[in-house]
Amino acid sequence: MSRRIWRSWCCGMRSRCCVVRSSGLGWSGPPPSMKAMAERLHCSAPNLTFMANQLADRGLVERAVDPADRRSRVLILTAKGRRVRDEIIRAAQENNPLGTLSTRELQQFTALLNRALRPGEHQKHLIRTSVQRVLR
Known part of the structure; x- marks a missing residue:
C-alpha cells in the first residue's frame, strides 16, 4: 500500500x-x-x-x-x-526487517529473545504473535 x-x-x-x-x-x-x-x-x-x-x-x-x-x-x-x-x-x-529471515531463523530469534528477556506469559504471547504474523 x-x-x-x-x-x-x-x-x-x-x-x-x-x-x-x-x-x-x-x-x-x-x-x-x-x-x-x-x-x-x-x-x-x-x-x-x-x-x-x-x-x-x-x-x-x-x-x-x-x-x-x-x-x-x-x-x-x-x-x-x-x-x-x-x-x-x-x-x-x-x-519488516524480520521478513528476510527463514522460518528456522525466526524460531531461533524468538528463542533468543525469550531467553534474553525472560518475559512473563503476556509478553511471550506478544512475541509469538509478532513472529507468527511475519510467517504468514
Missing part, C-alpha cells in the same frame, strides 16, 4: 494504531464481542465505539448481534475491510 493511500485511508482517525490493531477482526472463529475487542485493543468502550463508527462509515466493518449473547454486538469485516486489512498486513510485512 502506498504512503499516499495509507495516509488517505487513515485521514481522520484519532489513532493510527486502531487500523493495525483492528485488522485482528479477521481472525478465525466467531467474532469477539465489542467488550472483548476493547480489551484486546486496550481501549475504553467509548473509544472503541468511536473507532468502530469511523470504520463503519468507511464501509470496512458492520455491526451485528452477538450470537452468543444477544445483548452484545460484534464487528464483522466487510469485503472491503478484508481487502484493506490484507493490504495493511502486506505493507507491514514488506517493510
Whole structure:
C-alpha cells in the first residue's frame, strides 16, 4: 500500500494504531464481542465505539448481534475491510526487517529473545504473535 493511500485511508482517525490493531477482526472463529475487542485493543468502550463508527462509515466493518449473547454486538469485516486489512498486513510485512529471515531463523530469534528477556506469559504471547504474523 502506498504512503499516499495509507495516509488517505487513515485521514481522520484519532489513532493510527486502531487500523493495525483492528485488522485482528479477521481472525478465525466467531467474532469477539465489542467488550472483548476493547480489551484486546486496550481501549475504553467509548473509544472503541468511536473507532468502530469511523470504520463503519468507511464501509470496512458492520455491526451485528452477538450470537452468543444477544445483548452484545460484534464487528464483522466487510469485503472491503478484508481487502484493506490484507493490504495493511502486506505493507507491514514488506517493510519488516524480520521478513528476510527463514522460518528456522525466526524460531531461533524468538528463542533468543525469550531467553534474553525472560518475559512473563503476556509478553511471550506478544512475541509469538509478532513472529507468527511475519510467517504468514
